[in-house]
Amino acid sequence: MVQIEQLAARTPAVSVEELLKGFYPSPRFGEVSFDSYRPDPSQPSQANAVKLLSAFADGVGNDDGGGLFKKLFAKKAPAARAGIYLDGGFGVGKTHLLASLWHRSPGPKAFGTFVEYTNLVGALSFRKTVEALSSYKLVCIDEFELDDPGDTVLMSRLMRELADAGVKLAATSNTLPGSLGEGRFAAVDFQREIQVLADQFDVVRIDGEDFRHRGLPAAPAPLKTEELKHRMRAEFDGKTVAVDDFRTLVNHLAAVHPSRYRQLISGVEAVVWSDVETITEQAVALRFVVLADRLYDKDVPILASGVAFDKLFTEEMMTGGYTKKYFRAVSRLTALAREAQNHEPA
Structure with a gap:
């Protein structure tokens, strides 16, 4: 028997403490470690990255203080710097290594995506936010993005103030598969954007073959709306399933701050959406990207009718300034749909 819920009926109230408790690696990286990372023998930079990150972890919580001024002028070994930046292509294990650093380091500590911190x-x-995070030993920022100048300046300022408070920082970049070797988000971009903090970051290059598909994976054909109930019972028996009309859900997201989307889907083991349609408004689309990320983090399979997920955003969106976000969302939603319909691991 299926326990049915509705995301559109949920309006989670979340305290500051609960929000901060949500800053940890997703279940996909809940138990990773440096030992579970398998460096490619043909790519020595991967083994070197593990060595450097391990040394950086040993320095977390051992700083003798002095703030940013001391950091700027004191002669220190690389592991003692304020931050470390993982520079590499798409799918070479940067998030695995960043999560391993988080697991290895003492607390209090935070792990979240660039978008999660801006939402915070x-x-x-x-x-x-500065007051809440300044007492932390380590703040990890996954998928640092440059597609919104305002958010980039905001994060640069946040990182500067945290570093001044003695917080160690670690970051990775967010890169499209098709961008490798073609203006890829690289160390030079990161260092330019964080300005005065740039010389306080060790850049760790991670080379390797892009193991993911270039371009979007094939989206499964959407189900017919009248098929959804039968397929839901067949695929999700005994689970808690959120069943929503797509347009109703999309409209409801405007009433829930994106920082609360993790709590919005709490306890949900699968979702069913009827009559999925192309999103045409940028603000609506960006909110939906955040929901897609949270569903992917929890590996929540999706059954849906309407348009296929590769048609979820307009062509203009898929080729515009937020291409990275939309590409990631379509790829992740497609993987979750393939998991539900074809039983393929997402």
Whole structure:
């Protein structure tokens, strides 16, 4: 028997403490470690990255203080710098290594994506976010993005104030498969954007073959709306399933701050969407990207009718300034749909 819920009926109230508790690696990286990372023998930079990150982890929590001024002028070994940046292509294990660093380091500590931190600032205010994170030993920022100048400046300022408070920082970049070797987000971009902090970051290059498909994976054919109930019972028996009309859900997301989407899907083991349609408004699409990320983090399979996920966003969106976000969302939603319909691991 299926336990049916509706995401559109949920309006989670989340305290500051609960928001901060959500900053940890997703279940996909919940138990990874440096030992579970398998360096490619033909790519020595991968083994070197493990060595450097391990040394950086040993320095977390052992800083003798002094703030950013001391960091700028004190002569220190690389492992003692304020931050470390993992520079590499798409799918070479950067998130695995960043999560391993988080697991290895002492707390308190935070792990989240670039978008999650900007959402945190939106929910708490900049000053309260600085106050909340300044007592942490380590802040990890996965998928650092440059597609929104305002958010980039915001994160640069946040990182600067955290470094001044003695917090260690670690970051990775967000890169499209098709961008490898063609203007890829690289160390030079990261260092330019974080400005005064740039010389306080060790850049760790991770080379390797892109193991993911170039371009979007094939999206499974959408189900017919009248098939959804039968397939839901067959695929998700005994599970808690969120069943929503797509347009109703999309409209509801505007009433829930993206920082609360993790709590929005709490306890949900699968989702069913009827009558999926192309999203045409940028603000709506960007909110939906965040929901897609949270569903993927929890590996929540999806059954849906309507348009296929490769038609979820307009062509203009898929080729515009937020291409990275939309590409990632379509890829992840497609993987979750393939998991539900074809029993393929997402």
